[in-house]
Amino acid sequence: MEPPKPSLRLLRQLSDRHVLGVLFEEPALTRAQIATRAGLSKPTVGESVRRLTEAGVVRDTGERTGGRGRAGTILDLVPDLGVALAVSIAPDGVRAEAVDVHGRVVSGATEGLALPTTPDRLERVLPEVVARAAAAAPGAVRVAVVSAADPVDRASGALVHLPDAPFLVGDLSPVPLLAPLVEGEVVVDNDVNWAARAELAAAGPDAAGGGELAYLYLDRGLGCAVVADGVVLRGARGLAGEVAHLVTTGPDGRAGPFTDVIGALGLREGGSTAVDIAAVLGLLEAGDGDAAAAATLDALASAVCGVLAALVALTDPAAVVLGGVWGSHPAFLERVARQVEAMPRRVALRPPAVREQPALAGARQEALRRLREHVVTGSAAR
C-alpha cells in the first residue's frame, strides 16, 4: 500500500515494464510500433530497448519490415526466457503443461491414475509427470502453479483432509515435491478456485456484475469458490468454499450438514464420503418418469438451494455458476432453478463457460501472469 519512493530508477522500470508488456502481447515489433502501442516516445523506447537488449531479454531478429519508408528492425523477446508450469492433480490423473511468455502451451505430459489413488503412488507420479513436461519445454522452469482436487492449506500449500469430506487426491504436499524442479515459487490452490478464475477471465474483464461470482462445483467432491471484486476468496487457512459442513435442508426438512444430507439420500460411494456420481446421473436419466427418483432429486436440489441461500446471503454474487458432472447437468440445473424461483432472494444460475479442464485453464492463466512478472522484475531489477 505504501507508494514507491520517487526516483529515476522508478521511471526506468516503468518504461521497461511497458515495453515488455507490449512485447508479451505481440511477439515481434519494431521500436516505432512499440512506441505507439505503449504510448511512449520513440527515444524512450529506443533507450529501453537498448537496456533490455543488454540485459539479454530483447534481441534484434535480423528481420526488417517491408512496405514504404525506411525498413524497421524487428525486435522480439529472446526465446529462452523460460516457461511456467500449470499442473493439475485430480484423482484420475495428473497433467502438467508448460507455457511460455506469450501464453503458448509449449509442452505437456499426462499420466492417468487407477482409482483409488494412493498417496505414495501420487508422490512418485507427480514429480515424474512434471519433470517430463519440464524436459520437453524450451528453457528453465521459473514457476509452477498447481491445481489440486482437495482443500489446500494457504500457508504451506499442502492438501488438507477435512472430516466427513472425501479426500480425493489424498495426503500430499506438492510444494516440497516440486520445489527441486522449479527455480522459483510453487503455488498451490484448490481446483474449484482455479476454475472460478478461468470462468471470470472467460466472462471478460468488464462483464456485467463485475467480479462478483460464485462457482458451486458438484461432482464426486463438493466445492465452491467465491469471487469478490475479481479476486477469489481464500480464507484464513485457505479453506473458504469447503461447503461439506454447511448447514442446509435435508430430507423431511431437517437441518443438517450438506455432506450428511447427501449421505442420507443414499448418494455416496460405498462406504466413502464421496458423491456417487453414477447414482446421481442415474436419477437424472430416470427423471420425472420415476416418482422416487424425482423425489430424491428434489431433495438433493433443495439441499443445494440451502447452499445457494448461504452463498447469496453472505456473498451476494451476480450469478452462480453450477459446475461439476451433476451440477452442470441441464436437468439438475433446471431443477434447482425452479426451486430458486421460490426463494426469497433469487439468483441467476448458469452452467460454466469454460468446460475443457477449467481448473487447468485457470492455473495456466496464473502461471502466465507469474512468469511475465518474473521476467519483468528480473530484467528491470537494478
Add this chain to the structure above:
Amino acid sequence: MEPPKPSLRLLRQLSDRHVLGVLFEEPALTRAQIATRAGLSKPTVGESVRRLTEAGVVRDTGERTGGRGRAGTILDLVPDLGVALAVSIAPDGVRAEAVDVHGRVVSGATEGLALPTTPDRLERVLPEVVARAAAAAPGAVRVAVVSAADPVDRASGALVHLPDAPFLVGDLSPVPLLAPLVEGEVVVDNDVNWAARAELAAAGPDAAGGGELAYLYLDRGLGCAVVADGVVLRGARGLAGEVAHLVTTGPDGRAGPFTDVIGALGLREGGSTAVDIAAVLGLLEAGDGDAAAAATLDALASAVCGVLAALVALTDPAAVVLGGVWGSHPAFLERVARQVEAMPRRVALRPPAVREQPALAGARQEALRRLREHVVTGSAAR
C-alpha cells in the same frame, strides 16, 4: 491495474504525496524533519514544499524551532483544507461528525429519533443534522461517508428493503439528500460493514490471521460482514452479509431461514420482523436457572451456529466477531462457543474490540482516508 506511464510528473506527484503523507501524520514539521521521515533528500523536500506552498496547501507557520543550531521554519498544512463528514443513520437517531485532515473530530451534531421512525421525518432530520455538523466545521465539506442500519444498494447508495427483514431506517436515499451539502462524493454503506472495518483497523494492520475476519451483528436487525484480505465483501448489489434468509437449524432441528427461526422462537417485536431485544436479554438474565429460557437460548444459539457454519464453510475467517446487543452479551457468546466446540469445523469467537459507535468509527476512518486522497490528488493535479 494498468501501471502508470513513466513521466517526470509522476515523480513530482510521488514526492508531494510523501510530503503530504508525513504532514498528515504530524501536523507541524520543518523541512529537515519531513526529509528524514519521508526518506527523501532535503533539496527534494524543499522543492516539494515550494510547490505545495504555491498550491496553497502548505504554509509557513511563522514559528521557529529552538535548540542548538539554526532555527528551522516550522511548516504545516493550511487550516482550510476542508473536512470530511462521517454520518451514522440508526433507527434511534442520526449523528454527523466532521473530521479534518489530521483525523481530529472538529464538529458533530446529533438528533435522536422517536421509534418508530418514519421515512419522511428522516428525510428532514438527516440533511438538517448534517448541515449543522457542516456549519460548525471549519472549511468546506469535501466528502461524506454514511453508515446506515439497513442494506445498501451498492450502485445507488439507496437503502434496500429485503423481504422478511426489518427495515429499521426505512426507505431512504442518502445520496441525493446529501449531495447538495457536499462538494464531492457521498459514500454509503451498511453499518455492519463499517463496524467490521473499524474492527479490522483496531486489530492492527498485521494482526494474526491477516485480513480474514467475519463480523456477525445480532441486535434488532441481523447483519454480517465478511472481511477478506482486509477488504469488506460487498457483493454484486451490495447485499453481501444479509443473513436473514440464510438456511439454518430451527427449533426441533428443522431447517429454515434465520429470520423465520427467530420468529418461531417467539423473539420478534410484536408484528414486526425485528428481533425483540428485550425478550432476548430477558432470557439471558433468567439464564440457566430457568429451564424454558435455557432451552430457547440453546435453540437460538444453534440457529446462530448454522450461520457460523455457513460463514466458516464459505469464507473461512480467522475469527468471528459477535457484535450487537445480544450477540456480544457474554452469556450468549459463551453459549454459542459451547456449541461451536461440537461443530466439525470450529472457529474462534470474540466480542468486538470497538464498542463505542463502531459503525461511526469505521465511517470516520474512511472519511479521513478519502479526505486525504482528495487533498493529495487536488494539489498534485497538474
Add this chain to the structure above:
DNA sequence: TCGATCTCGGCAAGAGTCCTTACTAGGATC
C-alpha cells in the same frame, strides 16, 4: 527514370527531477 512521399531509427536540445556535496546563515553553548 526520377522525384515526391513515407516511415523508421537516431541524434540533439530542452526541460525537469532527484541526489550528493558543499556552503551560508543564524542561534545556542561554552
Add this chain to the structure above:
DNA sequence: GATCCTAGTAAGGACTCTTGCCGAGATCGA
C-alpha cells in the same frame, strides 16, 4: 566572543522524458 550545531539553499552531476529534426532506405506516381 569563539565555537558548535542545525536548517536551508546553491551548485553540480546524473538521468529521463519529450519535442523536433535529419538521414537512410524503400515505395509510389508521374
